[in-house]
Amino acid sequence: MSGVSATAVDLEVAREHGLTAEEFERLQGFLGRAPSLTELGITSALWSEHCSYKSSKVYLKEFPTSGARVLQGPGENAGVVDIGHGWVAAFKMESHNHPSFIEPYQGAATGVGGILRDVFTMGARPIALLDALRFGSIDAPRMRSLVDGVVRGIGDYGNCVGIPTVGGETGFHPAYDGNILVNAFALGIARRERIFRAKASGVGNPILYVGSRTGRDGIHGATMASDSFDAESERKRPTVQVGDPFTEKILLEACLDAMRSSAIVAIQDMGAAGLTSSTFEMAARGGIGFRLDLDRVPLREPGLSAYEIMLSESQERMVIVARRGKEEEVARVFRRWGLEVATIGEITGEARGEIRKGGEIEASLPIAPLTDEAPVYRRPVAEPGDLARRWEPPAVPEPDDPGAALERLLATPDLASKEWIWRQYDHTVRTNTATGPGGDAAVLLLKGTPNGLALTSDVNPVYCGLDPRRGGGQAVAEAVRNLACVGAEPVGLTDCLNFGNPENPEVMWQFRECVRGMAEACRALDVPVVSGNVSLYNETDGRSILPTPTVAMVGVIPDLGDAPASHFRRAGRRLILLGVDRGEFGGSAYLRLLHGLETGRPPAVDLDAEARLAQLLRETIGWGIVRTAHDVAEGGLAVALAEATFGAGVGARLTVPLTPRDLFSESQARAVVAVVAEQTGRFLAAAERHGVPAVEVGETGGDRLVIGADGGGIDVEVARLREIWSTALPKALGL
Amino acid sequence: MRCGVVVFPGSNCDHDVYHVLKHVLDQEVLFLWHEEPTLKGCDLVVLPGGWSYGDYLRGGALAALSPAMTAVRQHAERGGLVLGICNGFQVLTEAKLLPGALRRNRDLRFECRDVHLRVERDDLPFTRGYRAGQVIRMPIAHGEGNFEHFDAELDRLEAARQVVLRYVSPAGEPEERWNFNGSARGIAGVCNPAGNVLGLMPHPERAAEEVLGNTDGLALFEGLLRSSAARLAGARR
Numbered sequence: 001m002s003g004v005s006a007t008a009v010d011l012e013v014a015r016e017h018g019l020t021a022e023e024f025e026r027l028q029g030f031l032g033r034a035p036s037l038t039e040l041g042i043t044s045a046l047w048s049e050h051c052s053y054k055s056s057k058v059y060l061k062e063f064p065t066s067g068a069r070v071l072q073g074p075g076e077n078a079g080v081v082d083i084g085h086g087w088v089a090a091f092k093m094e095s096h097n098h099p100s101f102i103e104p105y106q107g108a109a110t111g112v113g114g115i116l117r118d119v120f121t122m123g124a125r126p127i128a129l130l131d132a133l134r135f136g137s138i139d140a141p142r143m144r145s146l147v148d149g150v151v152r153g154i155g156d157y158g159n160c161v162g163i164p165t166v167g168g169e170t171g172f173h174p175a176y177d178g179n180i181l182v183n184a185f186a187l188g189i190a191r192r193e194r195i196f197r198a199k200a201s202g203v204g205n206p207i208l209y210v211g212s213r214t215g216r217d218g219i220h221g222a223t224m225a226s227d228s229f230d231a232e233s234e235r236k237r238p239t240v241q242v243g244d245p246f247t248e249k250i251l252l253e254a255c256l257d258a259m260r261s262s263a264i265v266a267i268q269d270m271g272a273a274g275l276t277s278s279t280f281e282m283a284a285r286g287g288i289g290f291r292l293d294l295d296r297v298p299l300r301e302p303g304l305s306a307y308e309i310m311l312s313e314s315q316e317r318m319v320i321v322a323r324r325g326k327e328e329e330v331a332r333v334f335r336r337w338g339l340e341v342a343t344i345g346e347i348t349g350e351a352r353g354e355i356r357k358g359g360e361i362e363a364s365l366p367i368a369p370l371t372d373e374a375p376v377y378r379r380p381v382a383e384p385g386d387l388a389r390r391w392e393p394p395a396v397p398e399p400d401d402p403g404a405a406l407e408r409l410l411a412t413p414d415l416a417s418k419e420w421i422w423r424q425y426d427h428t429v430r431t432n433t434a435t436g437p438g439g440d441a442a443v444l445l446l447k448g449t450p451n452g453l454a455l456t457s458d459v460n461p462v463y464c465g466l467d468p469r470r471g472g473g474q475a476v477a478e479a480v481r482n483l484a485c486v487g488a489e490p491v492g493l494t495d496c497l498n499f500g501n502p503e504n505p506e507v508m509w510q511f512r513e514c515v516r517g518m519a520e521a522c523r524a525l526d527v528p529v530v531s532g533n534v535s536l537y538n539e540t541d542g543r544s545i546l547p548t549p550t551v552a553m554v555g556v557i558p559d560l561g562d563a564p565a566s567h568f569r570r571a572g573r574r575l576i577l578l579g580v581d582r583g584e585f586g587g588s589a590y591l592r593l594l595h596g597l598e599t600g601r602p603p604a605v606d607l608d609a610e611a612r613l614a615q616l617l618r619e620t621i622g623w624g625i626v627r628t629a630h631d632v633a634e635g636g637l638a639v640a641l642a643e644a645t646f647g648a649g650v651g652a653r654l655t656v657p658l659t660p661r662d663l664f665s666e667s668q669a670r671a672v673v674a675v676v677a678e679q680t681g682r683f684l685a686a687a688e689r690h691g692v693p694a695v696e697v698g699e700t701g702g703d704r705l706v707i708g709a710d711g712g713g714i715d716v717e718v719a720r721l722r723e724i725w726s727t728a729l730p731k732a733l734g735l
Numbered sequence: 736m737r738c739g740v741v742v743f744p745g746s747n748c749d750h751d752v753y754h755v756l757k758h759v760l761d762q763e764v765l766f767l768w769h770e771e772p773t774l775k776g777c778d779l780v781v782l783p784g785g786w787s788y789g790d791y792l793r794g795g796a797l798a799a800l801s802p803a804m805t806a807v808r809q810h811a812e813r814g815g816l817v818l819g820i821c822n823g824f825q826v827l828t829e830a831k832l833l834p835g836a837l838r839r840n841r842d843l844r845f846e847c848r849d850v851h852l853r854v855e856r857d858d859l860p861f862t863r864g865y866r867a868g869q870v871i872r873m874p875i876a877h878g879e880g881n882f883e884h885f886d887a888e889l890d891r892l893e894a895a896r897q898v899v900l901r902y903v904s905p906a907g908e909p910e911e912r913w914n915f916n917g918s919a920r921g922i923a924g925v926c927n928p929a930g931n932v933l934g935l936m937p938h939p940e941r942a943a944e945e946v947l948g949n950t951d952g953l954a955l956f957e958g959l960l961r962s963s964a965a966r967l968a969g970a971r972r
Contacts, residue, residue: 155845159876160786162747246789250744337744424845426876428941429784431751434948445946447754560946 003361008034017044023375030369038307038355038362043370045220045273045311046280049536052374055502056534059512062519063529069491070528071195075285077118077268078188079530080195081492083556085449088195090124091187093132093457093494093552095535099240100182104149108182109157109243110315115186116161117269120252121318123196123259124188127430128444129158131168131184132457132496132550133421136177138413138732146180147733153243154184155424160245161252165425166433166442169457172413175465178540183496185457185552189446196259198268198278200286200321200347205265207279207290207345208327210334211251211317215300217241218274218313247316247339254337255318261333263326270317276310278319279345280353284371292345294357306355306362321347381512382505390466391601396585402660402707403714405594406638407724409664412593415635416728417646420735438647439566440482440631443557452557454488460634461546462587463602468510468547472517473605474668478633479553480525484614485629485671486563487621488555490525495532495551500544502536510547511536517605518549524607525614527553562621564673566630567647571701573627574680575652577637578613579670580693581662589635590664602666609669609692616690617671620683628674628700638663638707638714640672645705645718646725653706654698663707663714674700736963739767739777741803741823748784748820748940755943756781760956772802778963779816780807782823784876784938794837794879795825804830816860816959817932821877824924824934833925833934834892835884841917845878849949850915850937852923853903856896859926860962861933864954870907871951873937875915880936882918882925889919900924900935 014024017040027035027043035043049055065073071088072080078092096111112129119126131154136143158165163186218241258264266286268278275297283290294309304312322330331341348354355363384390399405409415422437434452435443441456458478464471476493483490497514500507522529538545557563585591586600620626632640637658645651675683680696687694705721707714738756742749749766757764765775769787774780787798798804804826811817811832819827827833840846849872854865865871884892892898900923902914914921916936924935939952 152844156878159845159878160745160747160789162785244789246745246786246791249747249786253744423847426845426847428847428874428876428938429747429751431754431941431944431947434946447758 004036004364005360006036006038006362009037009040010034014040017041018048019044023047026375030366036363038310039365041307041311042276042363042365045276046370047374050272051277053534054375055377055379055536056497056511057376058378059515062515064519064522065529067528070530073530074532077121077198079492079494080122081530082192083446083453083491084451086192087189087446088192089187089189089453089554090119090122091185091494091554092118092531093183093185093496093550094118094533095496095498096182096184097179097498097535097538100150101180103240104146105153106240106242108150108153110241111182111184112154112157113243113245113248113315114271115184116163116248116252117271119186119188120255121198121267121269123194124190125256126163126186126188127432128187128455129163129165129185130455130457130552131165133170134176134181134461134548135172136180137174138172140174140177144733150182151421151424157243157245159426161249162429164427164429164433165422166427166444167437167455167457170418170421171461173461173546175546178543179538179545181498181548183550185494187455187554196264196267198266198282198285200266200282200288202265202324203288203347203349205321205324205347206327206343207292207347208320208322208330209297209317209342209344210320210339212244212247212314213298213300213340214304214309214312215314216304216308216312219308219311241313241315243315250337250339251316251318254334254339258330258333261329263323263329264320265323266321268319270319272313274311274313280367280371282319282321283351283353283367287351289348289350289352289367290345291348291354294355296342296344298340298342306357310355379502379508380505381508383509384506390599394585394591394597394600396591396661397595399660402638402663403716406642406714407721408594409589409635409639410642410721410725411728413729413732414593415589415639417726418729419726420730434560435486440485441488443486443563445560450559452560452563454483454486454555454557456482457550457552458482459548459550461548462592462598464514464547464549466587466600467602468513469517470602470605471547472514472549473521473607474602475549475551476518476521476525476527477605477607477610477668479551480527480610480614481631481671483553483555484617485566485631486557487618488557489618490527490553490555492528492530493551493553494530495549497532497534498538498545498548498550499536500539504544507544514547514549521605521607525611558622562624564621564626564629565647566628567644568628568650568652568674568700569648571650572677573674573700574677574696575654575698575700576673576675576683577695577697578673578687578692579609580667581665582667583661583665584667585665588664588666603668606669612690612692613669613671616687616692620686625676625679625683626673627676630672632670632672634666636664636666642705642721644672646722649703649718650700651702651704651718652698652700653702655708656695656697658707736762736779736960737777738762738764738779738781739774740764740781740783741767741769743769743785743787743798743801745786745789746783748938751940752781752783755940755956759943760960767803769801769803772806774806774810779818779959780810782819782826784821784823787822787826794822795829798826799829808832811932814929814931816963818861819934820938820940821936824936825879827932827934832932833927834888835882835925837879838881838883839879840881846915847876848915849873850875851903851905851913852900852937853907855898855901859899859930859933860959861955862899862958863962864958870903872949873939873952874941875937877936880916882922884919892925895928897925897928898922899926899933
């Protein structure tokens, strides 16, 4: 006997909620009856792609998720790793793609809010944000206002809460014209023994609701995020939530305050699918049940139905399971911060969620079939038929004038300075930022210890589109390389796997291959995946985005005093080029941005070479003899060298013979370092010991970048290059 | 020196100021809760950066009416030291403890970057650690830092030497392109006529440690400590 009195719904209504006929049958099967509308709403949210990972789960198992430093792997609100001296870092990345395309300002802002809550719900104080953004071509309809709205949204939210945005990445490609990507990462720190989890326990313990009141915003956001876009998407604007960073800030402080007592058993934020996912997921982890009385939920306006209350995605709300008898202790802390607290239910022994309103039972659902036992699909996978053609080595036009080619590359929004964006983010608040945005990796102090934390986010969607396996591996390898360039050893990664429609077999193939490539690289480079997020159905009118598995990686620097810059700081340092150039142009910036060619097989990923390069960099940086380290990535050697001259306006002169092609090839596992002249021999000996090919190529100094290539090299004033590079993005945005 | 950092619910630089005073300068520091109308005997009160009460209306507009500000006002009137940084500066102008107003930045965008400042006078407790005319570097991070006042009032402020810090070029020249928020006459910091209340938009607490690559802000706090040692022995009750 369920006692549910509400009218039952039929398959037609279930279909409107995104359930298939099979899923509806399954629901009726374990209920032994037809569901009520509220029950259907709850089920559709929990079984949505966004909440259930039903298409991706089978592949995510391939990731290595454990390691000596891992305290919490995937499955919680955030992953947790040991960062030394009794400290742990909790971090996660999450997408807010669909809402940001519909309403960029609120969509991006609430993306930041959601990821911050995922971190502080673990008991960790957030200390850094990263943002990985993918926009369409800048001339596409609405694109300039999307860029502006997203940047303002991220800035206004993070700045107000007072968490520095210390890095990230921004790319432009027509594949995102109808579906931009906003991936937000947050990292918090806590003492090792103070980590909280979202596992409900203790029959009779009260369930507390804290934070903002519940309104009608964001209803069915999770379901919206699990659907494709079409011309009607504009109508979905009411499913986007509205953020209030001030409430987030006090919620953060109040939660961390309340966690100092022993009154809290479990805590989780109301993110996607709001009250539904927070209560069902906490109960699932604890293997128990709960009872909710929706009449006690604080509402913004009267008259919300049980369905609306359970599915609202109003922001800045948390659910807490308190120790029985201690609820007043918790409530006092929240009231001190001016926040609403209500006891809305209790934990029960039977693994069911029972939801009442106005004296009636609106829903009575078993926990496991909706959560751990939710449908899982092994969707059809098909390798595209034209791979061989796609991978044919492209004909690479020689640059007539390599200097002019470099200038044109630096003037593209892809390779231009992103300072216009990150200047709108507070990146120095909390006084931990040793290296802010713009370098290979951000570097943060871990106060009270000699350690530093390094953060980076990476992916090359063009590589992933051409060869998802290589692209996935390359994203992980580049992140490791970026961390190594500041002397950091990777301790864990989180990801945002952004793909198109999983019902398209070629998209599922991209997904599987990217995950495999990432997993291989994670194992070879010893980086566990501790949290992450999957965003599917990123397509508009049947056109999917490029596969975009964004990787955000965290590293630990043993001694911050040694960290080099990513730019040349002084003249007279010896320049050494590390790694091997194989003349690889598949998917390169040179072909794509200068010749409109997006073809060929992307550069090979040599994980062994990457591991050796990273070890060499970490060791020699630890000796304190490396003054500059910068990885060679998009745009090749010429772009890497140009970037290194911009920070302090110190130029460089390369004296070895190079062909014009050598300047723009994108072979992997390469970096440029500047070493104290007297230490060159020591560095080269270390390189040999690690088996990393190293060539002394020249010296820093002067106010020009001079690369003496055979048949016409580059000889340009640094100031001129820097002007082009630093003004290109605002110019492209029409500012 | 006994230092107090006022905590409004939306303050987010409170811990940063606390850190510098406590861990870099080894002073006694208390957090002062916004609902309490007492300063608990503090010699120096800092109003930190942040979004006091969300500031959806105007930066500092509501905070100016808080119980803590009643106590800050009394402290200031007795000659006690008050330092307002960023949002704290906004609160002080809204509370009329400092002249002028801080409007949205000229470009209507939040600006986070290092700026160069010229120290206009070195005879204040806040500037004792600098030389008049010295050019220093400090981070700014604000959306509403565009200092504004009537022309006649600006003339009066200049004449009364209440302009303490000015945005300048690295060479020390007032130039519009180095005045990132569009402040009138490049004003970055002002004091009250008595010189015991200072408000500034830049963040000295973010430039107070070698490991962050800039210690130009530290001299502001050090100057306060030196002057307070001499000055507060008598004033303290």
